[in-house]
Amino acid sequence: MREKQPDMICRAGGREFRLFREYDELTENEVLIYPDFKETPEYTDEGRAFRTAGDGGCACGEPQNPGDREDGGYDAYGECGGCTFFHREETPWDVIGVCMCESLRRHDVR
Numbered sequence: 642m643r644e645k646q647p648d649m650i651c652r653a654g655g656r657e658f659r660l661f662r663e664y665d666e667l668t669e670n671e672v673l674i675y676p677d678f679k680e681t682p683e684y685t686d687e688g689r690a691f692r693t694a695g696d697g698g699c700a701c702g703e704p705q706n707p708g709d710r711e712d713g714g715y716d717a718y719g720e721c722g723g724c725t726f727f728h729r730e731e732t733p734w735d736v737i738g739v740c741m742c743e744s745l746r747r748h749d750v751r
Contacts, residue, residue: 645661647659647660647661648660648661648662648673649673651735651736651737652730652731653691653728653729653730653735653737653738653739654685654689654691654730654738654739655685655686656683656685656691658676658737660673660674660675661673661674662674675693675695675736675737676691676693676737678690678691678692678693678696679696684747685739687746688746688747688748688749689739689740689741689746689747690739690740690745690746690747691737691738691739691740692721692727692737692738692739692740693721693722693736693737693738694720694721694722694727694735694736694737694738695720695721695722695736696720696721697719697720697721698719698720698721698723698724699745701726701742701744701745702719702721702724702726702742703724703725703726704719704723704724704725705723705724705725706723721738721740722736722738724740726740726741726742726745727739727740727741728740728741
């Protein structure tokens with residue numbers, strides 16, 4: 642039996658993420674299933690967190706467009722994909738990236 646081929650491959654932080662489609666009853670469509678880095682954090686060898694562009698922003702977030710900052714702070718309005726710390730490896734549309742914020746970096750990872 643042949644191994645199922647991924648529907649998409651994302652590369653970030655020296656890793657390869659193989660994404661597959663699954664049927665979603667809510668939308669009644671096949672959707673790509675992305676890693677849930679909030680539920681199961683993963684880090685690069687340098688201790689930087691993997692994130693998806695759609696992950697909710699955090700208190701350390703800085704919008705790529707400074708006009709996006711609101712009175713409540715970027716974390717209340719933004720997503721990781723719009724943060725200046727979100728590093729995409731291959732294209733400006735990569736869905737998986739690495740958070741380059743130094744204050745969120747883990748130093749106990751190896």
